[in-house]
Amino acid sequence: MKLHTFILSLAWFRSNPPFHRSDRGTLSRIQMSMKLRRLIYLICFSLGFGFARSVTKTTHTLYLGKEKVWVDIYERAGSNITFVNLHDNENTSAEAGRRFVEKYGGRLIELRHGRGREVVVRLNGVLYRFDPNRMFSEAGLRASLRYFRANSDEVFHIAAAFRDSVINLVDAKAGMVIVALHNNTQDKMTIRDYRPGGWYGKDTKKVNINPRQDPDNFFVVSEADLFSALSSLGYNVALGAKDPPDRGMFLDYCVRHGVSFITVEAEHGKLIEQMEMLEALRSVLMENNTITIDKSGFPSPEMPIDSIHSH
Numbered sequence: 001m002k003l004h005t006f007i008l009s010l011a012w013f014r015s016n017p018p019f020h021r022s023d024r025g026t027l028s029r030i031q032m033s034m035k036l037r038r039l040i041y042l043i044c045f046s047l048g049f050g051f052a053r054s055v056t057k058t059t060h061t062l063y064l065g066k067e068k069v070w071v072d073i074y075e076r077a078g079s080n081i082t083f084v085n086l087h088d089n090e091n092t093s094a095e096a097g098r099r100f101v102e103k104y105g106g107r108l109i110e111l112r113h114g115r116g117r118e119v120v121v122r123l124n125g126v127l128y129r130f131d132p133n134r135m136f137s138e139a140g141l142r143a144s145l146r147y148f149r150a151n152s153d154e155v156f157h158i159a160a161a162f163r164d165s166v167i168n169l170v171d172a173k174a175g176m177v178i179v180a181l182h183n184n185t186q187d188k189m190t191i192r193d194y195r196p197g198g199w200y201g202k203d204t205k206k207v208n209i210n211p212r213q214d215p216d217n218f219f220v221v222s223e224a225d226l227f228s229a230l231s232s233l234g235y236n237v238a239l240g241a242k243d244p245p246d247r248g249m250f251l252d253y254c255v256r257h258g259v260s261f262i263t264v265e266a267e268h269g270k271l272i273e274q275m276e277m278l279e280a281l282r283s284v285l286m287e288n289n290t291i292t293i294d295k296s297g298f299p300s301p302e303m304p305i306d307s308i309h310s311h
């Protein structure tokens, strides 16, 4: 176990003990088992690092006019899960993905350019901005360019070529599992935005909000069985509508192409919480036989799911 992971886990545990002495009489068994389960996920996540095998990193350079965007691909055999981090300033989520790949295998694709959340086209000395998570349809990309006052056909074509290169690198195909990693600012975007009437209400079929969970930390899933499994574990989860409006999000692209898609959102800086969410997601996906994890030569502890269910 890496020392700083252990210290972070310890700090998290101190602020989130499985139960408080004063709670002991009132805390329900379900709440207790949820907290214990989360603690077990954390311990599992921490334990694996000592045994992690090496991850290969490949960097591709893409151009937006004169502007460079580096696409880092971290890979290790062992799992067929792909993480994608489109927003460059959402570094906590990328770190959680890297640690997952280091421990269980899989792929992390991370965009890097140092310009913040959006990417930038540099053309004739002018910078034009757009959201890389709105570029996956013509309407979405045009709307994002308009939003940032970059309404020019030349910029659109450069941005569309960049989008196609990203699609080629991710190579999303039917049957794959893609996990989008994001971070948000406290209370700016929360699970509450997915309720009917909320910002993402029209895109959402169902929502599960656990008032005991931080509303900044949540999953968005495209499949009903994942929604049920994560809800029953007490997470904040939104189930995407089957036919959402065309926003040009990567989620929409993947759903159209038969790819299982899960978004994991956590507040900036909440690494332990996001790692723990990935650990929970892994156990749910493995129970549903959605992903495969090769455990050969890797003494990763299994989740004692049944013993927890029996509480």
Ligand SMILES: [Zn+2]
Binding pocket: 087, 090, 181, 182, 183
């Ligand atoms: Zn994001």
